[in-house]
Each structure stands twice: as structure tokens, then as C-alpha cells.
Amino acid sequence: xxxxxxxxxxxxxxxxxxxxxxxxxxxxxxxxxxxxxxxxxxxxxxxxxxxxxxxxxxxxxxxxxxxxxxxxxxxxxxxxxxxxxxxxxxxxxxxxxxxxxxxxxxxxxxxxxxxxxxxxxxxxxxxxxxxxxxxxxxxxxxxxxxxxxxxxxxxxxxxxxxxxxxxxxxxxxxxxxxxxxxxxxxxxxxxxxxxxxxxxxxxxxxxxxxxxxxxxxxxxxxxxxxxxxxxxxxxxxxxxxxxxxxxxxxxxxxxxxxxxxxxxxxxxxxxxxxxxxxxxxxxxxxxxxxxxxxxxxxxxxxxxxxxxxxxxxxxxxxxxxxxxxx
Amino acid sequence: xxxxxxxxxxxxxxxxxxxxxxxxxxxxxxxxxxxxxxxxxxxxxxxxxxxxxxxxxxxxxxxxxxxxxxxxxxxxxxxxxxxxxxxxxxxxxxxxxxxxxxxxxxxxxxxxxxxxxxxxxxxxxxxxxxxxxxxxxxxxxxxxxxxxxxxxxxxxxxxxxxxxxxxxxxxxxxxxxxxxxxxxxxxxxxxxxxxxxxxxxxxxxxxxxxxxxxxxxxxxxxxxxxxxxxxxxxxxxxxxxxxxxxxxxxxxxxxxxxxxxxxxxxxxxxxxxxxxxxxxxxxxxxxxxxxxxxxxxxxxxxxxxxxxxxxxxxxxxxxxxxxxxxxxxxxxxxxxxx
Numbered sequence: 319x320x321x322x323x324x325x326x327x328x329x330x331x332x333x334x335x336x337x338x339x340x341x342x343x344x345x346x347x348x349x350x351x352x353x354x355x356x357x358x359x360x361x362x363x364x365x366x367x368x369x370x371x372x373x374x375x376x377x378x379x380x381x382x383x384x385x386x387x388x389x390x391x392x393x394x395x396x397x398x399x400x401x402x403x404x405x406x407x408x409x410x411x412x413x414x415x416x417x418x419x420x421x422x423x424x425x426x427x428x429x430x431x432x433x434x435x436x437x438x439x440x441x442x443x444x445x446x447x448x449x450x451x452x453x454x455x456x457x458x459x460x461x462x463x464x465x466x467x468x469x470x471x472x473x474x475x476x477x478x479x480x481x482x483x484x485x486x487x488x489x490x491x492x493x494x495x496x497x498x499x500x501x502x503x504x505x506x507x508x509x510x511x512x513x514x515x516x517x518x519x520x521x522x523x524x525x526x527x528x529x530x531x532x533x534x535x536x537x538x539x540x541x542x543x544x545x546x547x548x549x550x551x552x553x554x555x556x557x558x559x560x561x562x563x564x565x566x567x568x569x570x571x572x573x574x575x576x577x578x579x580x581x582x583x584x585x586x587x588x589x590x591x592x593x594x595x596x597x598x599x600x601x602x603x604x605x606x607x608x609x610x611x612x613x614x615x616x617x618x619x620x621x622x623x624x625x626x627x628x629x630x631x632x633x634x635x636x637x638x639x640x641x642x643x644x
Numbered sequence: 645x646x647x648x649x650x651x652x653x654x655x656x657x658x659x660x661x662x663x664x665x666x667x668x669x670x671x672x673x674x675x676x677x678x679x680x681x682x683x684x685x686x687x688x689x690x691x692x693x694x695x696x697x698x699x700x701x702x703x704x705x706x707x708x709x710x711x712x713x714x715x716x717x718x719x720x721x722x723x724x725x726x727x728x729x730x731x732x733x734x735x736x737x738x739x740x741x742x743x744x745x746x747x748x749x750x751x752x753x754x755x756x757x758x759x760x761x762x763x764x765x766x767x768x769x770x771x772x773x774x775x776x777x778x779x780x781x782x783x784x785x786x787x788x789x790x791x792x793x794x795x796x797x798x799x800x801x802x803x804x805x806x807x808x809x810x811x812x813x814x815x816x817x818x819x820x821x822x823x824x825x826x827x828x829x830x831x832x833x834x835x836x837x838x839x840x841x842x843x844x845x846x847x848x849x850x851x852x853x854x855x856x857x858x859x860x861x862x863x864x865x866x867x868x869x870x871x872x873x874x875x876x877x878x879x880x881x882x883x884x885x886x887x888x889x890x891x892x893x894x895x896x897x898x899x900x901x902x903x904x905x906x907x908x909x910x911x912x913x914x915x916x917x918x919x920x921x922x923x924x925x926x927x928x929x930x931x932x933x934x935x936x937x938x939x940x941x942x943x944x945x946x947x948x949x950x951x952x953x954x955x956x957x958x959x960x961x962x963x964x965x966x967x968x969x970x971x972x973x974x975x976x977x978x979x980x981x982x
Contacts, residue, residue, distance in 0.1 A: 349847075350663045353656035356838050361730065394730045407729070414726050417719070420696040465838055475841040515846065520666040520784035521659055525847050527789055528655050531835050532843040538652065538832040546788045546963050550970060553787075606976045610969065616867065617965035620958040623874070627954055630885060631822060631947075 345459060345480040345513040346388040349521050356476050358394050359433045359465050371434030373397055373444055375411055375452075376461060377418055377425040387428055387459060388516070391418050395430075397444075404443045408451070415452070427452040429459035435479065437462075437508055445483060445506050457483055460508060481508040651775065651793050651831040652682075653689040655839050658791070660692050665742040665781030668694075670869060672743040674710055676720040678727055679737050681772055688834075689775070690731075692740060693723050710741060710753040736760070738775035745870030746956030748778040748794075749825065751949055757796055758804065775829070782866035788967070794826040810945040822951035867964050874957040877950055884947040894939045902932050 347355075361372040377391040393414050398405040419425050430448050432441065441460070448458040464477040483506040517525065531539035544552075568586075571578035657677070664673055678691040695716045720736060727734045738757065741748055757774045764770040773795040780790035799820040806814050815821070835843060906929045916923045927934075 348663060350656055350660035352842070353654075353659055353839055356842055357654065357656050357836060359838055360836065393726070396730055410726065410729055413722075417722055417726065420719070421694045473837070473841075475845045476838050517847075518663065518666050520781055521662045523784040523787050523789050524658050524662040524791075525843075526787075527833055528658070528835060528839075528843050529847060531655070531833055532840045537837070537840050538834040540830065540832045541789065541791055542828065542830040544789065546783060546790060547966060549788050550967055554970065554974075602979070603976075606972060610972055610976075613965050613968045613972070616871075617962050617969075620961035620965070623878070624955065624958045627822070627881075627951055627958075630881075631951055 343385045343511060344387070345461070345511060346386060346516045347478070347513060348388065348390055349515050349517045349525070351389050351392050352478070352515055354392055355431055355461070355463060355478070356465075358392070358431070359463055359476065361394055362433050369397070370399060370440070371432045373406075373430060373432050375415065375427055375448075376429045376431055376459070377415065378428045379424050379426060380428065380456070384456075389428065389461075390422070391425060392431060393418070399440055402439070404440060404447075406444065406447055408447075411452070426456075427458070428456075429453065429461060431461040431463065433463045433465070435462045435464035435468075435477070437481075441508075442506055449483070449485075449506075459483075459511075461513075478513060480511055480513040482511050483508050648685045649687070649773070649795075649829055650685060651687050651689060651829050652834040653777075653793075653831055655833060655835045655843070657689050657692045658833050661740060661742065661777070661779050661791070662781075662784055664692070664694055665779050665784065668742060669781040669785075670744055670865070672741065672747065674739055674741045676723065677737050677740050677775065677777060678724065678734050680733055680735070681770075684772075687737060687772065687775065689737060689777070690734065691727060693720075695719060710739070710750055710756065712752060712756045712759075738777070740777035740779060742779045742781055744780060744782045744866050745873060746780075746960040747870075747873055747953070748956060749949060749952050751946070754796065754825070754949065761796075776826070780866075782869075786967070791831070793829045793831040795829055797824050797827040800825050808941075810943040810948065811941045812944060815944060815948075820948075822948050822955055825948065825952050864968075867961065870957050870960055870964075874954065874961070877954045877957060881947060881950045881954060884950060887942060888944075888947065891939055891942050898936060898938050902936050902938075905935060906932055 358372050358374060362369075372394055374392055374394040376389050377393075378387060378389040380387050395411045395414070396407045415425075415427060427448070430444060432444070434441075437460075445458065445460060460481040460483060462479045462481070464479070465473060467474045486505050486507045527539050527541060527544075531537055564586075567576075567582075570576050664675075673694060675692065675694040677689050678693075679687060679689040682688050696719060724734070724736055738760070739753075741753070753776065757776060760774045764772070764774070776794045778792050778794060783790040797820075799818045802818045803810060803814050803820045806818070808814065909927055909929055909931075913925050913928070916925065
């Protein structure tokens, strides 16, 4: 998800007081949240004139030095855009945050997202809402989702951009602004910063299935068909296939049909030649055997318990007392 | 009617569950799931949330794996209200449980499901069964996805709704055993169009790079935990069997007494009739229950649930064992050992 952004200047986060919080340099999005963000695009309603986008809050944590920001939750916040007026349902925003915070007390409001990739007046207004309100004193980050091509309007793979911001011009509440009678809200400079997606090992397992679904015409995968043993056997089959194709490649190289790649040969050599030398082979063999025996024993005992269970459930189906007496 | 029920789970929910499971492992985590009834026979799971409270797997109390505290009930209602602000028609479908080694059934789970089912029926005439999503995070560390959707079976509901509930006769009539308290509902993971595009572009390499996660070394910790849990469950079952055996001994003792009394009455009556054929009989054999009270038949509900739990554990151990065997044999052969 890293954009080829030339990352030269970072705007100074000119907070109105001494201790300037460090602005984040990188945004890490947890993979489930990425999908939730993309799902929020479906909230866009083209028939509703009061909305040009769906907006919502991003919750997450900052690293100790403030350089990295991790997005861990997100939720849609209802809002209305009418002429130049913006109404955000603050009660919804705050109470949702409280609910999330009860599960994970570390969560902070770190920014907001919008399904409209254009940075316009409303972006400034919403940003003002977040920077003055719940994110203070940190500057919120802004995340945009683009799902339609700017030129053709076709649906494209969602593009995600993250921005940090700093207020520009005179501070809104300074005496000078008051003297000049400037009504100044929502003026920010947005600077794109890189973002990446964090995938944990167990998420990867689920992703494997999402990947399977993405290759299917129905966009779905029936997971009831895949119990653990079937999953394992399909992986073993995959390995066998890979080995077969490797073997046919080697055969071709040997017969001189194609020219071999020395890199592949080196990898093969180092892998095939692998013999543990720090441990005696016989000892290793015994260890393997012991482990296999242990495993078999566990399996055997488990099946014994199951048989006992079956037996005991059959033995306790006694007849009812009335029947016994009559 | 419900046999054709099918479930679609949104990609983001499936992934979020993996995230929650990994973070709370090895503790048990649960929470509400929300979504839509797309039609009579199809349900879409669109949102998943964690309960604020944490459960500890080290707790000795067998039945606290699923705790419907009033604060949690309020929490799930609050979340529902929030969701309904932005999405019309979304409703509480049931709960998920992320736990290791098949610890997925308890009396409190069953009762929570029944309560919600009855509430849905009463308030909205909604007959769709309440769903129970079970996920095993320990499996996913080894690259295996263990995710199932369950509902209470017809046989169980019939028994629950019958008189005297879980006496042996009802169990036999409804063909209910510890194996079919829950039915599995077929479930599909569904990608929306945009997510499909994202997966293809962003994740297909990540997913294929480590696609052989399931062939790496097994995590034996779950076996340890399951064995411990199994011990505990067997103790429970034994205790329960003790109660049932006590009943049976008691019953046979009483029955002997009844039979003796019957025999005696019969003889008395016969003697009376011999002396005077028109004599009026005070009591007949059928009046035994005026003098004796047989012990009430105990419910087999508890032992049913514990049996089911033990069965889950054993199945899990067998599967882990089989997976482990495949892996070790593979490693052994590839090293040229025998």
C-alpha cells in the first residue's frame, strides 16, 4: 500500500502551545480494519444530496515516540452536508468511542476517514472538528478511500491515502484574526504520508481463504467443506505438485532442453544437502520415534475416552420409574 | 425448514475474528455478532464486536467460558443501537466464541442462545435460529482455519420444550445424544466486489508466500491445554455419573420394597377372598404408590453437556494428533531417517 510518494517536507505541527507533539511518519493499518474501511464505501448513497461522502472515526494507538501510528478500529459517523453547513453527529461519535474503549482502554481517536478522495472545503471542516475536539492536542490524520477512477469514473481497486496536516495562516483565535474580523475555520495543509497494512500470522490463515474466494466467480468460499485434515491434505498435494514441476524442470535441464538457472541450482543444492550435523543422526531418529509414539498414544487415548463415553451414555438410559414399577 | 439455512460471513468479519482470536489467545474471548436476514434461509454476518470483560481460561469453574453478565447484555444492545444509526435492518444474530481445543459448549451458552431465540420469537415473530460462531485461534497459528457456525439442533429444542425435559425417555424419543446438541450450519466467506479487488491486488502475494504455514512445526501448547481441560471435564462427568448411579441404586432398592409389598398385598387379598368371596378389599396391588414414593428421575442435561464437551476435546486431540503425525513423518522421511 506504499505510494510512490516523494516525501520531502513534513509540515510543522504548530500546536498552540510549547510541547509540540511529533507528527506520525508512517501509518500502519491492521488488515481487518482495511477491509472494514473498504466496506464503508458501500455506505455511500448517490441519491442522498446531503452527503458527498461517508465519514468516520479511526481509533488506534501511537508508538512512544509518536512516529508510528497503528489503526485498530474504525466506525462510520453519520453526518450531513448542506450548502456550506456541516453537521456531524457528535453524540454518535463520542458514544461509539466509549464503547470501543471499554474493550481496549488504550485506544485513542487518531483521525478520521472519508470515502471521497478529494480534499475540499468539507475536508477542512471535518478536520477542524476532529483536531479541535477529540484528537486534541495531537493533530488527526486523514485517510481517504478512492474507489472510482477520476477520469473514467469506473470502479477501481480502492486506493488508500493518508495525510497529516498542520493549520496554516494565523491561528484562528489570535487577536489579529479577531481584529481583522476574519472568520477562519478549516484551513489546513495536508501532506501525504506513507501507509502500510499489518498482517498477523493468524490473519494470514484467514486471508488464504479470502484469496481463494477472490478467485471464485461467486466471490465466496464454502469453509464448511474445509476441515483441518482436508486443509492439510490439500497443502500436501500442493507440495507434491511443486516438487513434480521442479523435477520436470531439472529433467529438462539435464537433457539439455533448456538452460538451467544457476540461482535455482544453488537453492536446490543447499536445500537438498541439508543434514543436521550438530546432532547425531541416531539420536535424532530416536527423538522422532519417541515423538511419533507420544502422538500416537495421545490419539489412542482420545479414542478410548470416546468409546468409554459412548458406552456410558448407553448404560445410563435407564427406564423411567413408573415403567419400572408397573 | 432450517435444514436449508446457509450463512455468509463478510470477509472483514472473518479477518477481524482472526485478529481478536490471536490477541486474546490463549484466553477465551466472546462477543456479539450482527447482520441481516437476507431471506428466510440465508443470513449475512456483517459485524463482530468483543465483549469488554475478559475471561481467564485458568479459571477452575467449568461453566464461566461464556458469561452473559447484565453489563454485557447492555453492551450488545448499545452497539446495536449505534449500528442501526448507520445501517437499517441490522440485528443481533448471536455470539462468537474464540477458544482453544474444542472448549465450545457450556450450559450458559445453551441458555443464552435459548433466551435470545425465545425473545426473538416473542417480540418479532422471528424464527431464525440464533447463531454461534466458534473459532480456534491455536489452529490458525499452524495455518489451519477452524471456524464453524453452529445452531441448536431440532432434537435439542424438542427435548428442551417437552415436559420433564431431559429425562432418558425424552432423549431416546427425540434421538438426542451428546453428539447432536448443536448442528453445524454451512457457511461461506463472502468478499464484496471492492474487497475482492483489494485482495487480488494487495494480499494475493502475501497469502501465497506463506501458504505452507500448515506444514511448519505444530504448536503443541493447545494439546497441553486440551488435555488439562479434558481431565477437568472427565472429573465433572464422573461426579455426574455418581449422581445418576445413586439414583439408580436408590430406585432399585425402592422397587424391591414395592415388589415385596405388592406380593404381600396380593397374598393378603387372596387369603381374604378365600375366607369370604364377597369380602371388600382395602387395597389392591395398584395402590402401591400410596405407600411408596420413588425417587424423582434426575435430568441428564448436565451430563449431556459435559459428554459433548469431552467428545469435542477428544475429536480435537485426534485431529491434532493426525496433523502432527503427517508433519513428523514428512520431516523424518525428508531427512532420510527411518
